[in-house]
Amino acid sequence: MSTPSNYLQMVSTVSSDGELKMELVEKPMPEPKAGQIIVRVEAAPINPSDHGVMFGWSNMAEAKSTGSGQNTILTAPVPEQGMRAMKARVGQALPVGNEGAGTVVAAGSDEYAQSLIGKTVAVMGGGMYSQYRAIDAVMALPLLEGHSAKEGASCFVNPLTALSFLETMRMEGHTAIVHTAAASNLGQMLVRICQADGVNLVNIVRKKEQVDLLRDMGAQYVVNSSSDSFMADLTDAVHETGATLGFDATGGGQLASNILTAMEGAAARTPGAYSVYGSIKHKQVYLYGGLDVSPTVLSRGYGMAWGIGGWLLPNFLAKAGNEVAMRMRTRVANELTTTFASHYTDEISLSQALEAEVVQQYNAKTTGQKFLICPQKP
Numbered sequence: 001m002s003t004p005s006n007y008l009q010m011v012s013t014v015s016s017d018g019e020l021k022m023e024l025v026e027k028p029m030p031e032p033k034a035g036q037i038i039v040r041v042e043a044a045p046i047n048p049s050d051h052g053v054m055f056g057w058s059n060m061a062e063a064k065s066t067g068s069g070q071n072t073i074l075t076a077p078v079p080e081q082g083m084r085a086m087k088a089r090v091g092q093a094l095p096v097g098n099e100g101a102g103t104v105v106a107a108g109s110d111e112y113a114q115s116l117i118g119k120t121v122a123v124m125g126g127g128m129y130s131q132y133r134a135i136d137a138v139m140a141l142p143l144l145e146g147h148s149a150k151e152g153a154s155c156f157v158n159p160l161t162a163l164s165f166l167e168t169m170r171m172e173g174h175t176a177i178v179h180t181a182a183a184s185n186l187g188q189m190l191v192r193i194c195q196a197d198g199v200n201l202v203n204i205v206r207k208k209e210q211v212d213l214l215r216d217m218g219a220q221y222v223v224n225s226s227s228d229s230f231m232a233d234l235t236d237a238v239h240e241t242g243a244t245l246g247f248d249a250t251g252g253g254q255l256a257s258n259i260l261t262a263m264e265g266a267a268a269r270t271p272g273a274y275s276v277y278g279s280i281k282h283k284q285v286y287l288y289g290g291l292d293v294s295p296t297v298l299s300r301g302y303g304m305a306w307g308i309g310g311w312l313l314p315n316f317l318a319k320a321g322n323e324v325a326m327r328m329r330t331r332v333a334n335e336l337t338t339t340f341a342s343h344y345t346d347e348i349s350l351s352q353a354l355e356a357e358v359v360q361q362y363n364a365k366t367t368g369q370k371f372l373i374c375p376q377k378p
Helices: 048-055 080-085 111-115 157-171 185-197 208-216 230-241 255-267 313-320 322-334 356-363
Strands: 006-014 019-028 036-045 064-066 073-077 099-107 120-124 132-136 140-142 176-179 200-205 221-224 245-248 251-253 283-287 292-296 306-310 346-348 371-373
Touching: 006 048, 036 120, 064 356, 099 132, 140 322, 157 176, 157 185, 157 245, 157 313, 157 322, 176 185, 176 230, 176 255, 185 200, 185 208, 200 208, 200 230, 208 221, 221 230, 230 255, 245 255, 255 283, 255 292, 255 306, 313 322, 346 356, 356 371
Parallel strands: 176 200, 176 245, 200 221, 245 283, 251 292, 283 306, 346 371
Antiparallel strands: 006 019, 019 073, 036 099, 036 132, 036 371, 064 073, 099 120, 120 140
C-alpha cells in the first residue's frame, strides 16, 4: 500500500507566557524499522484520560479557536497555579490521543510485522490523534475478520480498565466491586463483564434515567447518588454483595468516603465483624479518574482497616505481567462487538476536534456522550 510523504498530527504545547495551544502539525512519513508497522489511523476515541495531555491545567472555559481546516488552532489561558503544575512540559509539543485503530499500510522487515500489512489493528501508544502512526508491531492488537476500525478504536483504555478491575479484585482478595459513574461506556462494559463472570457489582449513578439504563441491561444493584435515600440504599447494596473494593471515577468530593462509610455500615450488621477499631475486613477505594476536580474529602468514620489510593491502567498492567495482559487482550478481541462494544454520539475530524465549541462539548465529560475522531475525515 502506498503512503503519502507527509501527514497531520495533533499536538498540545504550553508556552512560557501562560498559553496552551493545540494545533495540527505536518510530519514526514517515517520509514518503519524492522519490527515496526505504519498504521493509517481511521478512528480514535476521546477519553477523559486524554484530557490531561490535551488541556492540562488550562482554563478551558476561555478557550478560543482561530483558522479553519488543518490550520485550526485552539488556545486557552493557563493560570499561575496551572503553570506551576505544568512547568516540566513548557515548550514541548506533546502528541495526544491514547488509543485508536486503523489499517496497517507498511511494515519493517520483521516477519510478524510484515504479516500485519493490510490488516485492521487496534493500537495504544499515545499520539493517536494523527493520520498515521508508527508503532512496534507487538503493541498492536489485530482485530478479527469483519471488525472495523471504529469498532476497535476503544479496544484498550475502557476494556482493559474494566477487566483490570476484576483482576485487582482477585489479586487483593475481594469478592465484589462498587463502581461510580457507572452508566458510562466503561461502566456498561463492567456490568456485562461482571454478569458473565458471576461477580456482584454495585453501580453508582446520579440520574434516574441512568438507573433505568443499567437495570434494563440486567444490573441488579444500582443506586442513585442524587436520591435522598442514597446512603441507606448504598449500604444495603454493599451488605447484600459483600463488596469491600471500590473504583471511583469522580476523584473529588465525598463519594469515595461515602463508599467506605457504607462498607463500614454494612460490616457492622455482621455479628463478629466489628471491633473497637472498626470492622476487621480491609476496605479499599481506588480513585481512577477526575470527573470532579474538587479536593477529595474524607470523613473518617470507618475504623482503621481501610485505604484510598490512585489506580492507573499502565501501572496495573506492569504489575500484572504479560500473561495477564495477553489474556485480557485476547478476550477483548473475541468479544469486541458484544461485551466490549463502544457507542459514539459524535464523529469528528482532526480539525473539528480543535474548534472551541466542539471542545466545550467533549470536555464536559457528559455521561453517555462520547466523541470519536476520524483522522481521515476531511
